[in-house]
Amino acid sequence: MDLTHLTAAELAARIADGTVSAVEVAEAHLARIDAVDEKVHAFLHVDRDGALAQARRVDEARARGERLGPLAGVPLALKDIFTTTGVPTTCGSKILEGWIPPYDATVTRRLKDAGLVILGKTNMDEFAMGSSTENSAFGPTGNPWDLTRIPGGSGGGSAASIAAFQAPLAIGTDTGGSIRQPAAVTGTVGVKPTYGGVSRYGMIAFSSSLDQGGPCARTVLDAALLHEVIAGHDPLDSTSIDAPVPPVVEAAREGAHAVSLAGMRIGVVAEFRGEGYQDGVMRRFDEAVALLRELGAEVVEVSCPSFDKALAAYYLIAPSECSSNLARFDAMRYGLRVGDDGTRSAEEVTSLTREAGFGAEVKRRIMLGTYALSAGYYDAYYGSAQKVRTLISRDFDSAFERVDVLVSPTTPTTAFPLGERVDDPMAMYLADLCTIPSPLAGNAAMSVPCGLAPEDGLPVGLQIIAPALADDRLYRVGASVEAAFRARWGHPLLEEAPAL
Template structure:
């Protein structure tokens, strides 16, 4: 049989269901791959070898009994270390939760297990999902499998790197300002931010509660759709969960067709600051969509230019509130508790030792923006901009079915290049942030390699809230057309590790 680590998730599930391969063999193949390459990539923070093999054996036992298996039963997955997972560590990439073992599963974790998906372990990430490069992890950076000296995106760089290095066929990420889509773009993989509220946030450690959204990461659009359906749906444990049927994303992914669709090109996403090769591949993708039968319309969304500053007031403000729970009194790290210090002193010492520089920067910024005398000028004004951005989307979707843009202004930049320049780092999310502020759905699919550096470029597709199926319809059409032109998936061109 073909190398089990090179199969798509759909192919793996079919092999397990037919008995062509056992779930244990599939899991072991991926664990062996992790053992062979992850020392170089550093995609994982924790590998749950015993738990993965036990879960795989359970799938094989169910198949032997003739039980009907789910569409992804026996398929391995890499889980971003922001979802609580009973019995194994959840660190959120931070020293402040080092060694913490959750007593319960997040809803996403539970749904993965219920679907028979085999969780291989927890992936590296920017601390508390604050970053665009995975360099803010307290446990060291992750490398991009295309070039290990480059970043794999962030905050979910561990998940995207695990996919691109064939350590897992599926992964879960979270997207607060682009942390699923941006890593997908720079690693040549597929990443989807579902409609806000479409996937439960229960058990997902909070960064910015009105923006955070978990979602699927994969190597193909169909695999992402299958995972999307496995984790999505109403959850009474999450007050922001949408009580409505999950859009038919798998059907859309199987029948990708843009004939007759109106696709809007966002005027504001281009020009100065965008890498020439990124714009070249994006423009080629737009022409491809035209060739496939879509009508292309230029759309102006002027408020999008204000998205970045609005985001960097709203997200830190919510973070300053959410991270107040890490006080050394209830769980996690505790520093200075020698009996001579007050609770306030212990909390201060713990936060100083446990939080990294970027987390501290955002807490301070958010606390300032929410402080008396500044709330209306900063946080209040940012929320007004958020409303304007939402209205721009509503106006655009009154004219077109979906919007498209580059996912990121540049390809993967070198590790260390922007670490001392927060503003340059924040610009990596320039194209992705508006969808988080509005709560609609968005996807990144590979659209080629930039000619300057041979690194992947992502095409972003944006759909209205609860129209996630449109993402998969367009993404599948683009993927099929480009794979046909290249003669193979884009990842086939990645250098061997």
């Protein structure tokens, strides 16, 4: 029995019934990391001692007869944007290299309280700014399907760790698609919960009105189990929603067992097709839509005309908020400090530190955001983008009056080669074309695998979008689609990935 290929639910069941210990499971995944991460580079820091200590605590608590959570003892990879006591947290940036946080993010604390075993911190685009995980200051991550391809971004390390069987679960963050887009191109499951559904306390900010943590997994049920652990109101986060967590686990189990979507109305977004979409991606998407009909859903075409302006609005709002959030990295309080030799002013030290510590993409977005917020340009740029954001929310509201969920391709193309778009920011930004509207409206969205593109044999993702606080709809539809595709394929999609 290869423990690294079991799902989180399967591992939890075996740990609970004593078939294996949490320590054995942790050791198996740490050994897998040792074997393949030199090729994949999914991790920035592996916390071997901490992981084994957490696993031992789970085994000892179980031996004492204590009641434990449903995922107790299951390993997890954590995106390096969540503060973790005693463990480096860099956000993929030189400006935070070596920083050891003195406190846990709420997500980190909830994971620990639930008995999950945190294996380490995963690679990411610097401060979550990117679509390929090539903007990390510590080198790119490879896609386990083809190590010469990108694993998506900004959370490519989290998605790659799952696809490479280094961890059964991971945590990512989604600002413009950074959970769903990596999930799509690695053949995994990724969920952006409703904005405010998962606490942002201790999640280092990029764009505060858009950032949202969420689960990454190999199955919809595993994602639901993890979602339930990390979600819920947090008084430490002023944007946290004080409402019950939607019944995501119940919905995932129902969808997987019923495998029927009778009575469900599903909208296909007309704006998410056309020029720029890879033929194989659209072929797999059209097959997924046909499958939804076979499962009993009523499928209708829905037009959301403001979605065509979403990319432009996002790339004004997100950089504007980033220019404000990243002002805290001034070399005065923590992180990198350059040029402090006693001859320079504080302003000069700050300037030299930012020059050395921030990468090209971060600098690009800071400058763009600062310009958009400057006197004389605020109304023309940032203010106009916020008006477009309102129109996008209205389009969603109108669509959800007609349908229960919306569907689209998750990404316009499969994983592109490393280095192909590094010098072309506009081409890079287009990778987020389908995922950006949801964060602008604050609703929930998921990516599930829907097959391999015939041109290159790489994974394609189906995006499912639900209204705010209707996250359970994602899991019902996603689990039904997953079960139907697995029955058709005869195995999980990841079994077709080449061996590393």
